[in-house]
Amino acid sequence: MKNIDNTFMSFDKSYHEAKIVYFGCPFDGTASFKKGALLGPEEIRTASFGLETYSPYLKMDLEDDTKIIDVGDLNLQVMSLDDVLNEIKSFTQNILTDNKVPFMVGGEHLVTLPVAEAVFEKYPDLQVIHLDAHMDLRNDYEGDKLSHATVMRRIYDLVGPKRIYQFGIRSGTKEEFNFSDKYCIPNLFNLEKMADLTSQIGEKPIYVTIDLDVLDPSIFSGTGTQEPGGITFNEMIEGIKNLKGLNIVGADIVELAPNLDLSGVSTACACKVVRELALIISDNLRGYING
């Protein structure tokens, strides 16, 4: 692990006490241009101290209502891609072995793959909730099977058909949209259908991956591939509220490149998404295994 000066605000429980383990994967090695996602985890921690611990949306407070430890960042620089993925996967496996929930912050979207792999190995009936502007369902991208643009296809290879619930998607090739129609559960342009998740998924274990570029670039320009036509921040909050009661066994947020938005607004969004997600998972945990 790399040393960090601060944890995310209030993610300061002991490892023993914690039910959720928050960790960073500062990696953007397959990003083709407009890099910077590797700076995300550190910026989010620093900016979190401008945040209130209380969420008026959920009427919960990080101080009172969560048991989370921020263990810092994995050291992923100057390594082969295989080593990067293995490092993340084995780190996640340890968290799962200790019966804690992994909550990862990227980094580019490819870092979701090894986390999801480890979670899937423990929960073979895993369902995946995927918020994103992009399909990420290409079979390969410029010849590479492992890329930010193929990550959901690789996860599909793992979990199989009709297990990936996609929301907010507004960009992809015709082939990707066709693939999603056939093998995933696509919900384009917005998050409205997240209201149906409870009835669709029930108590099955769930992995949530949020590519923050699902947000409209008016509020979230700090990302490598900006796609106008995205959701508002309030729609994101509504979406997260619809996760209430679900059996979330792993989660991540990815693709903040803070260097691309010097105003700091993108990072502020990311911080609040982390807060809300941490609160909702903590709340859900009370009804499930870790509660």
Add this chain to the structure above:
Amino acid sequence: MKNIDNTFMSFDKSYHEAKIVYFGCPFDGTASFKKGALLGPEEIRTASFGLETYSPYLKMDLEDDTKIIDVGDLNLQVMSLDDVLNEIKSFTQNILTDNKVPFMVGGEHLVTLPVAEAVFEKYPDLQVIHLDAHMDLRNDYEGDKLSHATVMRRIYDLVGPKRIYQFGIRSGTKEEFNFSDKYCIPNLFNLEKMADLTSQIGEKPIYVTIDLDVLDPSIFSGTGTQEPGGITFNEMIEGIKNLKGLNIVGADIVELAPNLDLSGVSTACACKVVRELALIISDNLRGYING
């Protein structure tokens, strides 16, 4: 007063003729970081000349439908905080003595306090309409009783319970939200309930304070503490339209830090809010004391 090169566009009546006195309080002394609110009044004046005088929202025109003088800015630099507040208060008292409506542009939110004090002394049954992203109801902030983060609490100390109508609030401590529930009239996240103001307040005298950070940072990033999840500019316009007919005896807009948004969009928003507010107050005045 400091010399100014220009008035706000069309705020060019004589003092005698004017029914509304517009003045700037360029002060950001208690701002903890990301300063710049002291640059607000001057930038708004300069940018106002890019504005049309006609409002298609209200179908009124600054040229024809207002009688306002922009008297310039108070000189508030290198003074003790007590002197700053006294200077603003006594200046406001003079305006009120002359039976004109004070319309102040900040500066950080603390400058609202002395204006509201002067107005309250003249109108003891004063109601306060408060648009903001933040509660600003802390009893003290890092030990200080007088701060941008405590300003509404100090105003509460003045006017007492159930007099402060809050709109658009989306950030604060748990204690602030509880305090507001008990002693104020909180309306979180949006301005929808402003439609009820006429029936709630009737003809009682009203002070309107607009912390511009109530706007979403997608459109208003030029402020010290950006809170995603705010209102759109159109919702702001709708809110202002809902002030129609109310007995507004004082008003302010605060917390534009133009240096934090080099695109100029935040300042453009502030200019239009000034225009709409000036038009609606002018219209209301016809039915009240100054008309």
Add this chain to the structure above:
Amino acid sequence: MKNIDNTFMSFDKSYHEAKIVYFGCPFDGTASFKKGALLGPEEIRTASFGLETYSPYLKMDLEDDTKIIDVGDLNLQVMSLDDVLNEIKSFTQNILTDNKVPFMVGGEHLVTLPVAEAVFEKYPDLQVIHLDAHMDLRNDYEGDKLSHATVMRRIYDLVGPKRIYQFGIRSGTKEEFNFSDKYCIPNLFNLEKMADLTSQIGEKPIYVTIDLDVLDPSIFSGTGTQEPGGITFNEMIEGIKNLKGLNIVGADIVELAPNLDLSGVSTACACKVVRELALIISDNLRGYING
């Protein structure tokens, strides 16, 4: 023509084969301040390669569903205004003579005038659909009859009363709003009434001019005169979908100044508007003369 390195993505048909001719008018000579619209055409081409060819909104693909050639930019620098307008007009006339649809990308809004003139000469019953933040109906602007602020008035002089359908307008003088009420068909603030266009216009020939500043500056700050209170990108897409089936015989998008939005989001918006407009016009063409 100026040499260009690339065409807009997929606008690569031969002139013979093409049904739509896309060309740039890099000109911002009458812009009073905040120049940069002359950089628009080149930036849009470059950024188009970050776009997918497939539109999930229209379920069409530039590769399969359009026949467009991008012929590059007219060379309009260091010329008298008369020569600029003549050059554009005669270039458009050639396109029309060859029975192809001109699709122009500006440049400031004045470049719409010569294109519309040429189209009007061929289609004397031309209707004009005008999306904009501004009326652009002044009779003259600081003494000039030919200006970005007068362009729609000049087009009115051409086509006559009740032929210009205006959408999204939110800024202008009182006189302009009155003029529009009397002689145009104004729809303020949003594009909702575009749903009625089919029934209003039927099969009459239509020119579509989109001043991109109709978009809210939260998503489109890269333009010379930013007007808060604009439409969202999704509302723009809905508006374009409402053009389905109309007999569009000419079109343009204008007023992207990419230098004013370094984040690249404004240019990304422009690229998608070009894609959607190209697809909808191509689709419509199948039912009309060029199909």
Add this chain to the structure above:
Amino acid sequence: MKNIDNTFMSFDKSYHEAKIVYFGCPFDGTASFKKGALLGPEEIRTASFGLETYSPYLKMDLEDDTKIIDVGDLNLQVMSLDDVLNEIKSFTQNILTDNKVPFMVGGEHLVTLPVAEAVFEKYPDLQVIHLDAHMDLRNDYEGDKLSHATVMRRIYDLVGPKRIYQFGIRSGTKEEFNFSDKYCIPNLFNLEKMADLTSQIGEKPIYVTIDLDVLDPSIFSGTGTQEPGGITFNEMIEGIKNLKGLNIVGADIVELAPNLDLSGVSTACACKVVRELALIISDNLRGYING
């Protein structure tokens, strides 16, 4: 002429009284990329008010020791190149007819040509002092005979061999360096040989043209073509001091693009060069015709 808000500081004599006429040529139409030189004249005027009127280098004061009028800028937008050049030339001719010295501020370097033409017509034995990073001696540039890259060649065509004294040059083609060796008087890299000008030129009439990119980009990055290895600001001052006593009958400074150096340092340099040049020409005039 375009209206200007301010003159350059202290250039406020009446036309009758003035011995030097300062005017701006805001034009950058032949600049290939990195435009902005047309913003130079206005920025220099505004920034001049941050300057002291007293020069410790020359121990003279603009207030006491000059008689200059700043008449504003020529309006050169949206004109053919021929019209631009004719406009500048005839304006300069008027100044010369009134027996005043033209002092022009650009704009790109091509605007020097018409000023030099007018001056040459009055003074057929004109010598030219040329400070620049670039030779500007190409016979044509991408096919154009009239360009910022050919301007000194065109002036050569006018004045003939061994009349152009070049200083500070550090960039050009091999052909340009050969041409200069043969037909001009080149002094590369620095201004040291300006000390010999008095003995070389004597009392012959002189035109001074200063392309500010002769300064090193460490101090002057606000120009379209930056060439490391330039002179320091103090070397520029020494160079100007070496103009003492010469019979300067016309002068210009060109190629400040203030938008390319947001720190303002380049503009500050330009202001001081104007001040020093104005003082030295004024001093010289006492010994010549206009004194």
Add this chain to the structure above:
Amino acid sequence: MKNIDNTFMSFDKSYHEAKIVYFGCPFDGTASFKKGALLGPEEIRTASFGLETYSPYLKMDLEDDTKIIDVGDLNLQVMSLDDVLNEIKSFTQNILTDNKVPFMVGGEHLVTLPVAEAVFEKYPDLQVIHLDAHMDLRNDYEGDKLSHATVMRRIYDLVGPKRIYQFGIRSGTKEEFNFSDKYCIPNLFNLEKMADLTSQIGEKPIYVTIDLDVLDPSIFSGTGTQEPGGITFNEMIEGIKNLKGLNIVGADIVELAPNLDLSGVSTACACKVVRELALIISDNLRGYING
């Protein structure tokens, strides 16, 4: 005192042990425009950790060769100017009472005044070494006797004629240059004559004040009033080396506005000046009272 996170690198001795007391005066209240000098002290501390402790210029090391404590910053915000000056003066008096050398970092230049006053009271034969781009010898500035533009005149009022050795000056009014000629010891444009200081001043007590804008803006653009024609960083180092052996009883550096130079180079310069000055004063102290 305000809390600080870090001291300047290696300024970490105990107060008892320290011979030099380093403290910040974050104040820019009289700055007319381009503010930011109040951010100087904090930025210098943070950036100091990118510095080596060893100086190859002096062949000394902060770790081994200095005994300095950085006690943090005075809290000078929202105070009257009188209180600001009194606070600084009385703080400096305490340091002097404890027989330590005050080393202050500003802030705008006016903060030098109270430090110099306290030092002068202890050392009535005080000589002042003044490095600056500006004379700062106005009797008043826009009516104010106390200003960054009058600070050296106020110090002159204190110490009397021929006590202020000025170096690097290149801007001022004619009156200021005349005043300096008569009552100070001016050395314009560069620091060369600092080599004579030892012979001129001998063992008399000396206060050194360095307005960092004496550096050329090519290397130091992070200051409110940039004056091209300044000294290089190496000339600054040479100047400081010429202080060797002098009896320095107080010192300051002022006028870094780090927000005006986002590249960080200006702050890097300031850090190195602090290091060199700390080393030279420490070295000198061995020969004088505190050694």
Add this chain to the structure above:
Amino acid sequence: MKNIDNTFMSFDKSYHEAKIVYFGCPFDGTASFKKGALLGPEEIRTASFGLETYSPYLKMDLEDDTKIIDVGDLNLQVMSLDDVLNEIKSFTQNILTDNKVPFMVGGEHLVTLPVAEAVFEKYPDLQVIHLDAHMDLRNDYEGDKLSHATVMRRIYDLVGPKRIYQFGIRSGTKEEFNFSDKYCIPNLFNLEKMADLTSQIGEKPIYVTIDLDVLDPSIFSGTGTQEPGGITFNEMIEGIKNLKGLNIVGADIVELAPNLDLSGVSTACACKVVRELALIISDNLRGYING
């Protein structure tokens, strides 16, 4: 190799014909903060087309006087550090086997190591000329033996004592300066002693490594660790001229981070250094093995 759109200007010979092979190592994996050196090679190529092929300093022309091929960049992303170094070394070995001179452009300084290793294996009596602001002679940096801060120590391990000629150094620990005194040939602060290189080294084979941060940050701010007090661009040119006649068998320039200097001046410097170095090596080659 990664695809590149362009070669460096005029480096367009065939591999067979070329005597010098220019290649990029876009790697900054050990950079601690302020990354961006991996963007150097691409930016230098693009900017090279703003350069003239003729050097007035050397009176040679890239077109006529060099035989160089730019073969593009090695692909060094998402690899272990060992693989990065091996890749570079074996690539260099191939060039040397073909009896061509490797000319590498970084990247951070560590990429010099594998190139120097390969060259040393071919030329065991290799001498190293090292231009840099920093000693880079630490034995380890934060525990790592392989780092940009240790690269010259690793090369020392290879070539042994009194083989490394250092120039321009102005920063390091006391230990590094002592080590250099003992085991290298240090020339601090400037390049003046490069005039003695011919007599010192004679015809021995030489590797030249230029860390561009040897330049003063006034002209070269685009680098990770800026050190005021560096050399001017003209001193760099003089230094390179002093390489005339030497037997250079390998060379590199490193540490341009173009993202840290948006003005483009740093990249312009790098381009000219490449041009001058290419010309001088080409000229020297005529007298040695490859000529």
